[in-house]
Amino acid sequence: MIDFPPVIRNLIEALKELPAIGPRSAERIILYLLEENKGTKQRLMASLRELETKITLCSRCGFYSEEPLCQICQDPSRDLLYFCVVIHPVDVLKIERTGAFRGVYHVLGKKISPLEGHTPEDLPIAHLIQRIDREKPREVILAFGTDAEAEATALFVSQILKKRAIKVSSLAMGLPAGSGLEYADSVTLSYALSGRREL
Amino acid sequence: MIDFPPVIRNLIEALKELPAIGPRSAERIILYLLEENKGTKQRLMASLRELETKITLCSRCGFYSEEPLCQICQDPSRDLLYFCVVIHPVDVLKIERTGAFRGVYHVLGKKISPLEGHTPEDLPIAHLIQRIDREKPREVILAFGTDAEAEATALFVSQILKKRAIKVSSLAMGLPAGSGLEYADSVTLSYALSGRREL
Numbered sequence: 226m227i228d229f230p231p232v233i234r235n236l237i238e239a240l241k242e243l244p245a246i247g248p249r250s251a252e253r254i255i256l257y258l259l260e261e262n263k264g265t266k267q268r269l270m271a272s273l274r275e276l277e278t279k280i281t282l283c284s285r286c287g288f289y290s291e292e293p294l295c296q297i298c299q300d301p302s303r304d305l306l307y308f309c310v311v312i313h314p315v316d317v318l319k320i321e322r323t324g325a326f327r328g329v330y331h332v333l334g335k336k337i338s339p340l341e342g343h344t345p346e347d348l349p350i351a352h353l354i355q356r357i358d359r360e361k362p363r364e365v366i367l368a369f370g371t372d373a374e375a376e377a378t379a380l381f382v383s384q385i386l387k388k389r390a391i392k393v394s395s396l397a398m399g400l401p402a403g404s405g406l407e408y409a410d411s412v413t414l415s416y417a418l419s420g421r422r423e424l
Numbered sequence: 425m426i427d428f429p430p431v432i433r434n435l436i437e438a439l440k441e442l443p444a445i446g447p448r449s450a451e452r453i454i455l456y457l458l459e460e461n462k463g464t465k466q467r468l469m470a471s472l473r474e475l476e477t478k479i480t481l482c483s484r485c486g487f488y489s490e491e492p493l494c495q496i497c498q499d500p501s502r503d504l505l506y507f508c509v510v511i512h513p514v515d516v517l518k519i520e521r522t523g524a525f526r527g528v529y530h531v532l533g534k535k536i537s538p539l540e541g542h543t544p545e546d547l548p549i550a551h552l553i554q555r556i557d558r559e560k561p562r563e564v565i566l567a568f569g570t571d572a573e574a575e576a577t578a579l580f581v582s583q584i585l586k587k588r589a590i591k592v593s594s595l596a597m598g599l600p601a602g603s604g605l606e607y608a609d610s611v612t613l614s615y616a617l618s619g620r621r622e623l
Contacts, residue, residue, distance in 0.1 A: 227495055227496055227516075227517070227520040228517070228520075229488060229517065230479065230488055230489055230490045230494075230495070231490070232471065232474040232475055232478045232479055232490055233475065233479065233488060235467070235470075235471045235474065236468075236471035236472065236474075236475055238467075239464060239467040239468045239471050240468070242462075242464045242467070243453045243456060243457075243464070244449075244452045244453060244456050245445070245449040245452050245453060246444070246445075246449075246453070250443075250444040250445075252514075253443045253444050254442045254443060254444060254445070255475075256512075256514055257442060257443050258442075258472075258475060259475070259479065259488065259513075263441075265438060265441045265442070266472055266475065266476050267476075268434070268437075268438040268441070269435075269438045269439070269468075269472055270469055270472050270473060270476075271434075272431065272434045272435035272438050273435065273457075273465055273468055273469050273472075274469060275431040275434065275435075276431055276432065276435055276454075276457060276458070276465065277465050277466075277469075279431045280429065280431055280432060280458065289428060289429055289432060289458065290429055291429045291430070291431055295429075296426055296429070297426055314458075315455055317426075318426070318427070318428065321426040321427075
């Protein structure tokens with residue numbers, strides 16, 4: 226049976242490797258690219274090339290950057306006494322978008338995950354400890370999420386950091402904003418209870 | 425507020441120009457591309473470049489091709505007495521995938537569309553008429569769909585072709601396969617009635 230020419234099939238296959246793109250979306254995208262003459266193809270190629278060549282990880286905190294130090298580490302208004310440790314570079318943006326944190330970050334890069342073969346010994350924690358010993362923050366906030374692997378990672382990291390007589394905290398658990406009790410599971414609700422605030 | 429570095433934002437913007445990709449999918453794709461080292465980026469770049477440079481339209485029928493003549497027009501087993509006229513190149517594949525047509529195609533390229541400013545005079549019909557006069561098919565099947573613009577195009581094209589004493593047909597309208605009467609609208613049902621077949 227006749228199909229698209231090989232060049233088009235290759236692009237469909239490459240697109241299907243991406244998340245959120247199935248065979249039908251890949252075909253729609255191809256048809257768009259074949260018909261368009263607004264430069265989308267050129268912009269895509271140029272940005273992919275730049276992504277490949279220009280994006281690196283900040284040598285201090287591990288966030289995405291185009292320079293040795295990222296925008297945040299270059300910002301003199303940041304409060305160096307507060308470290309927020311996250312697992313993935315993109316988690317930095319999640320915290321940034323709250324507007325509620327003016328300290329600096331440290332990206333761990335992975336969490337303890339027996340399924341993926343990441344033991345506590347694999348955790349790249351040496352760089353974090355060096356930074357803490359050198360920069361002497363007042364508080365280290367572990368912003369790891371609440372799945373079992375993230376909690377195991379937080380426990381492990383906090384035990385190491387506490388040997389250094391440093392304040393270690395983690396994100397509060399409780400009800401999500403704008404939600405009623407009827408949607409909360411009992412584990413979340415018990416955390417919300419034990420973490421209750423005086424009004 | 426801190427955001428992704430400019431290079432990443434550029435790629436997100438380029439991805440958002442594509443159909444079926446919104447801001448969240450674009451971000452998921454970026455995160456995948458930043459982490460992956462399986463060569464997806466390189467394959468995407470290479471296929472985009474090839475799409476740009478290698479894909480052309482068949483000089484005879486107008487289907488996508490990497491050579492002056494497409495796979496179908498190069499196939500000696502095709503029945504040259506039957507022309508199937510479609511509006512878009514991708515419609516060729518739709519018909520091919522049925523496996524029910526062994527003739528050759530002609531891609532019109534556009535339909536009459538007052539909203540987009542395409543009048544009957546804009547229809548690139550001269551090339552189709554030249555082909556018909558030269559190749560003398562027995563039947564021309566108009567496979568245009570059933571929206572108002574497609575039907576107007578079919579009417580216009582059929583009037584021109586009938587002056588040449590040629591058999592002109594269009595796709596049957598009726599019930600879709602695997603569907604009950606309860607889902608059919610009354611227009612479709614009236615076409616299914618008037619086009620009924622003796623068993």
